[in-house]
Amino acid sequence: MKKRKITLILCVIAVALAVLLVAQASAGRLVVAVSPSGKCFHKPSCRTLKGSWTLVDKDDAIKQGYRPCKICKPDE
Numbered sequence: 001m002k003k004r005k006i007t008l009i010l011c012v013i014a015v016a017l018a019v020l021l022v023a024q025a026s027a028g029r030l031v032v033a034v035s036p037s038g039k040c041f042h043k044p045s046c047r048t049l050k051g052s053w054t055l056v057d058k059d060d061a062i063k064q065g066y067r068p069c070k071i072c073k074p075d076e
């Protein structure tokens with residue numbers, strides 16, 4: 001009976017750790033919107049975004065040469 005309890009506790013800890021890892025991986029990542037014709041990246045809610053735009057990782061947008069929009073300030 002005691003052994004079973006320990007196994008159960010270990011299972012709970014393993015699940016909690018897995019959830020924590022997933023949460024950490026998705027935290028630090030910011031998704032921004034870029035339009036193919038523009039040179040800036042925006043928050044998806046930015047009022048200057050018109051026409052078609054795609055969501056990309058902020059780090060990828062910077063690597064591709066996009067700059068943060070001065071109106072919606074996606075960097076803050």
Ligand SMILES: [Zn+2]
Nearest residue numbers: 042046069072
């Ligand atoms: Zn913007």
